Amino acid sequence: MHLAKGYDVVNFFSYFTNLSNIIISVVFIISAVRLVRDRTLVSSADVAIRGAAVVYIVFVGLVFNTLLRDVELGDLMPWVNVVCHFVLPIAGLIDWLVWPPRRRIPIATAFWWLVFPAVYVVYSLIRGAITGFYPYPFFNPAAVGGYAGVALYCAGMLVGFLVLALLIRWAGNALGARRDAKAHAAAS
16 A cells, blocks of 8 residues: 555565564464464474564554554555554454463573564664664654664663563463463363
């Protein structure tokens, strides 16, 4: 839709929202195909990718609703906004909580989930300095009181990502263990 309205392709893919929505959509599609084929996501890589997708999409929902809710969205159609910032973040979280991973998630995995957002921030800041296009106002030094303001926002987001990653990991492990205990008790 954005592209049909003449938006730049690179700018479109420079939004963490768009990238996260694509990632969670691919994870949902792969999960659905495996479900139809009577397979589940059970490898460590499957669980890590699914967990990362959930962290990213839930973060999108949280950031939008706390920092960007009143920001002018331009030509973005209202239903697209609802799907990208509400429906998919909630669906991702519900999917994780109702169908927790079948493998324990090591603590290191939660830290690995931070690599993509960190690379994304570096990319956005470098590209913004070169082109003048910042996907979000909190990356634009002119909008947040200089690079100190940008650094403060980025530090806050890093802490937010870390806390969310640890919570998603904890919930996945706790709910997975509870499911496994019930299955073991039922089999006994």
